[in-house]
Amino acid sequence: MAHIQKRQRGGEVRYYVRWRVDGREKVRSFARARDAETFRRQVEHDQVLGLHVDPSRGAVTFGAYAEEWLRGRRRADGRPLAPRTAELYRYQLDRFLLPALATRPLRSIRTEHVRDMHAGVCEQASPLQAAKAYRLLRVILNTAVEDERITHNPCKLRGAGVERSPERPFVDADLVLALAVAIDERYSCLVLLAGFGGLRLGELLALRRHHIDLERHTVTVAVQTIELKNGERLTTAPKTDAGRRVVHLPAQVAAALAVHLDRYVGPDGDALVFTGPRSSELRRATFYTEWDRARKAVGLDHVHLHDLRHAAGTLAAQTGATTRELMARLGHATPAASHRYQHAATRRDAHIAAALDDMVDRASAASLPLMRGGCGAGALEAPARPPGTTAENAPDQDF
Secondary structure, three states: OOEEEEEEEOOEEEEEEEEEEOOEEEEEEEOOHHHHHHHHHHHHHHHHHOOOOOHHHHOOEHHHHHHHHHHHOEOOOOOEOOHHHHHHHHHHHHHHHHHHHOOOEHHHOOHHHHHHHHHHHHHHOOHHHHHHHHHHHHHHHHHHHHOOOOOOOOOOOOOOOOOOOOOOOOOOHHHHHHHHHHOOHHHHHHHHHHHHHOOOHHHHHHOEHHHEEOOOOEEEEOOEEEEOOOOOEEEEOOOOHHHOEEEEOOHHHHHHHHHHHHHHOOOOOOOEOOEOOOOOEOOHHHHHHHHHHHHHHOOOOOOOHHHHHHHHHHHHHHOOOOHHHHHHHHOOOOHHHHHHHHHHHHHHHHHHHHHHHHHHHHOOHHHOHHHHHHOOHHHHOOOOOOOOOOOOOOOOOOO
């Protein structure tokens, strides 16, 4: 247990709290008796609960510990952080956390310091960025607790880590088709795959011809392409196992994709499906220039590309898809959840695509970009749906 010794030297009185950790004596001094008594009680309380740690281990500054944490951080499966995730953590540390806490020892960080940091980021940037920074700080300090550098995590602000993004506008099938027609024809199918298939931009940029199966109306998502802030372009596996998936497409979209492959994609199986104007790799900046022009042309300046992914999920839900099927279709499940229902979702996904076909038909299929460039009405005669996948004759659920 801990005890206090009072000592006086040269007219100055000091109070020394002494206790033992792993057989070694520790000492901390205070100028006031009540501060020493408060600390003694805390030490004994922590010892009873098995929470006490060596104070010297918490003397490291937050800045030094955060750098050490980032260098050693791994995903749950032991793999290194995804490049974009590491880049995001680096940005949040440099922009928000280090300016507020870099020189403060871990053991001295209190809830009020966390509160000040959070309020500062809300004012400096936005509540959304404040929530992200708070969550990163909480994870770092949780690791510090695990490392026995501090006894508890001071991140105790209720709701501070919750992102309260404004509700995004709903994009229906008509608007998806309008955007697909308004954008440069080279990117029409990209819009359709985002709006009806729910693919992310990084997944779309990584698609190659061998990922497309026109006979079965499917797209296989196996990799993604990311661009770092320094301009480096990387092709990596999806962030989670759930990101690897096979997405069934509505027949109208599959037909549009067949025309796109003939016009813009080389015959080699490794040929990129979406390329820039000179048939080179499509850069995000190049696409977003065309996207901005298209959305302004149809009066949808407020719509983001990611809203099309939300549209894909909502439209699929309207077909009667279950939550698990939606998560599998969009690659939003955890790996464990994905493994539990992936087989059933693969069978049901064809039914979802068939029901989406009916929505596309009702949303003026004649406006599909297949009509452009001299493709007459005959181009709208899409390949027949795979057997057993019509909305009227869908496969049974297999749960």
